[in-house]
Amino acid sequence: MSKSVNHTKASIVxxxxxxxxxxxxxxxxxREIADTASVNSALVSxxxxxxxxxxxxxxxxxxxxxxxxxxxxxxxxxxKKGSCFQQLIASLDTLIGYQAENMEVSAIILRELSVDSMLxxxxxxxxxxxxxxxxxxxxxxxxxxxxxxxDLDVEMQLIHxxxxxxxxxxxxxxxxxxFYVEPMSPEYRQRYISFLSKVWGYKLxxxxx
Amino acid sequence: MSKSVNHTKASIVxxxxxxxxxxxxxxxxxREIADTASVNSALVSxxxxxxxxxxxxxxxxxxxxxxxxxxxxxxxxxxKKGSCFQQLIASLDTLIGYQAENMEVSAIILRELSVDSMLxxxxxxxxxxxxxxxxxxxxxxxxxxxxxxxDLDVEMQLIHxxxxxxxxxxxxxxxxxxFYVEPMSPEYRQRYISFLSKVWGYKLxxxxx
DNA sequence: GTCTATATTATGATAGAC
DNA sequence: GTCTATCATAATATAGAC
Numbered sequence: 001m002s003k004s005v006n007h008t009k010a011s012i013v014x015x016x017x018x019x020x021x022x023x024x025x026x027x028x029x030x031r032e033i034a035d036t037a038s039v040n041s042a043l044v045s046x047x048x049x050x051x052x053x054x055x056x057x058x059x060x061x062x063x064x065x066x067x068x069x070x071x072x073x074x075x076x077x078x079x080k081k082g083s084c085f086q087q088l089i090a091s092l093d094t095l096i097g098y099q100a101e102n103m104e105v106s107a108i109i110l111r112e113l114s115v116d117s118m119l120x121x122x123x124x125x126x127x128x129x130x131x132x133x134x135x136x137x138x139x140x141x142x143x144x145x146x147x148x149x150x151d152l153d154v155e156m157q158l159i160h161x162x163x164x165x166x167x168x169x170x171x172x173x174x175x176x177x178x179f180y181v182e183p184m185s186p187e188y189r190q191r192y193i194s195f196l197s198k199v200w201g202y203k204l205x206x207x208x209x
Numbered sequence: 210m211s212k213s214v215n216h217t218k219a220s221i222v223x224x225x226x227x228x229x230x231x232x233x234x235x236x237x238x239x240r241e242i243a244d245t246a247s248v249n250s251a252l253v254s255x256x257x258x259x260x261x262x263x264x265x266x267x268x269x270x271x272x273x274x275x276x277x278x279x280x281x282x283x284x285x286x287x288x289k290k291g292s293c294f295q296q297l298i299a300s301l302d303t304l305i306g307y308q309a310e311n312m313e314v315s316a317i318i319l320r321e322l323s324v325d326s327m328l329x330x331x332x333x334x335x336x337x338x339x340x341x342x343x344x345x346x347x348x349x350x351x352x353x354x355x356x357x358x359x360d361l362d363v364e365m366q367l368i369h370x371x372x373x374x375x376x377x378x379x380x381x382x383x384x385x386x387x388f389y390v391e392p393m394s395p396e397y398r399q400r401y402i403s404f405l406s407k408v409w410g411y412k413l414x415x416x417x418x
Numbered sequence: 419g420t421c422t423a424t425a426t427t428a429t430g431a432t433a434g435a436c
Numbered sequence: 437g438t439c440t441a442t443c444a445t446a447a448t449a450t451a452g453a454c
Contacts, residue, residue: 008419022325026235029447040421045449047419107323114320114380116231124386132387155388156404162383163376164369170379171323174371177333178341179364195365203408217437238429249439254431256437421454428447436439 009047011037016054021104025055025112055112056119062105063127069094070134084142085204089197091138092165095131096189096196099169103184110170135161139204148204157204164196218256220246225263230313234264234321264321265328271314272336278303279343293351294413298406300347301374305398305405308378312393319379341367348413357413366413373405 015037019028030051034041048054070091099106113120113128135158142148168175168183175183182188224246228237239260243250257263279300308315322329322337344367351357377384377392384392391397 006419024233024235024321024324026233026237027324028235030449031447041448042422042450043420050448110380111320111323112233114316114382115233115236116382120382121386124382128383128387153404155390156400159377159384159388159390160373160404160408163372163374165372166380167372167376168368170376171319173323173325173329173333174337175368177330178337179368181364181368191365195362195369199369199412202412215437239431240429250430251432251440252438259430419454421452423451423453425450426448429445431443431445433442434440436437 006047008037008039008043012039012044012047013054013058017058017104017108020055020108025051025108052117052119055108058105059109059112059119059123059127062102062109063123066095066098067127067130069098070131084138084145084147085201088135088138088142088200088204089193091134092161092196092200093189093193095165096169096193099165100184100186100189103169103172106169107172110166132158132162142204152204161200164199168192215256217246217248217252221248221253221256222263222267226267226313226317229264229317234260234317261326261328264317267314268318268321268328268332268336271311271318272332275304275307276336276339278307279340293347293354293356294410297344297347297351297409297413298402300343301370301405301409302398302402304374305378305402308374309393309395309398312378312381315378316381319375341371344370351413361413370409373408377401 012033016028016033019033019036028051030044031041033051033054034044044051044054048057109123113123136154139148139152139154139157143150143152143154172183175181183192221242225237225242228242228245237260239253240250242260242263243253253260253263257266318332322332345363348357348361348363348366352359352361352363377397381392384390392401
């Protein structure tokens with residue numbers, strides 16, 4: 001509720017991020033986080049109730065900030081903002097840029113979204129659903145306007161689109177050790193976006209798909 | 210070393226799979242696994258040395274069986290097995306089918322590959338590298354033969370291809386709760402493969418990409 | 419908000435009998 | 437291969453002083 005930037009709270013989050021990222025949520029203890037943050041371990045309980053509370057805070061903060069960046073492109077103002085394709089690419093760019101700027105949290109969230117918990121279900125039914133709706137909306141509007149192919153399998157496109165966007169940030173290690181690219185670098189972001197823009201521009205607008 | 214199918218060992222693995230899948234490796238204790246498997250907890254240490262030993266066994270078993278299925282398509286016999294494109298689709302189908310048949314382990318492995326450990330580094334430098342080589346080989350051979358576009362960004366194609374193949378099995382929850390599809394079902398596998406075959410057939414063979 | 423102290427339970431791992 | 441018993445340590449969480 002408070003907007004005050006509490007240093008202790010912030011340093012706990014920061015420490016948690018770096019630990020969760022390298023060894024996973026479940027393998028990280030509250031004590032470890034507190035030690036890394038150089039704060040008393042009791043303060044974790046005070047600020048976040050428990051370990052899951054940190055993850056929850058992290059996820060909410062991550063998605064709220066993401067949607068603050070995505071908002072300007074979609075919903076309501078569609079008419080003024082150029083073609084759906086342009087908007088789609090802009091949204092892809094925003095999401096990829098955001099993930100690149102928040103590599104560790106992105107990887108943590110994508111990893112933890114594959115476990116089963118009440119928190120995950122909530123994030124899934126709110127934020128992830130909203131994210132899906134954002135892109136689905138762009139695709140569907142594009143189809144209505146005849147900008148994209150009308151018998152597009154929207155769901156499959158979305159699935160494949162999400163896979164393409166999330167994978168590099170879900171498994172940065174694979175990117176680094178297998179492909180020798182650094183998904184955090186602006187160069188990669190640009191390379192990736194220009195690739196995607198070709199891929200989707202090509203696919204969405206042409207026959208046979 | 211022994212080929213004998215030890216029931217205890219097998220039931221430990223089975224229990225570990227179901228627990229790792231829903232709550233993650235780090236959040237699962239040896240006792241929990243033993244209880245679920247209805248075996249004495251000391252037997253986990255006996256058979257696998259420790260918890261990581263189970264994960265290691267799981268990963269090796271998974272990849273060895275996968276490559277046993279992928280082998281017949283690639284390497285050496287390329288000449289006889291039809292076009293590179295056909296082989297590519299066949300490999301995609303094999304991989305997707307294998308993941309569908311081993312949903313839980315697939316999800317566990319993809320999740321755990323995003324943490325940093327010696328085991329992960331080993332799996333990455335052996336199996337994942339081999340998997341990448343398998344598909345890179347198909348793409349490159351296809352280019353050499355003029356079957357695919359010659360100025361293809363092979364690395365980017367591979368990255369995007371892997372994203373497309375892994376995402377649904379890395380985050381089955383997203384598939385179920387957001388897209389209402391069951392990635393384990395044969396129907397989905399077929400739908401997905403036919404989609405991918407169109408996508409890649411289109412992209413790899415045409416100009417502008 | 420921060421700290422000390424502590425209670426309680428969980429966890430990994432092993433020794434040694436069967 | 438399997439079991440019982442055990443231990444040392446680690447983990448969560450809270451009460452109460454400052």
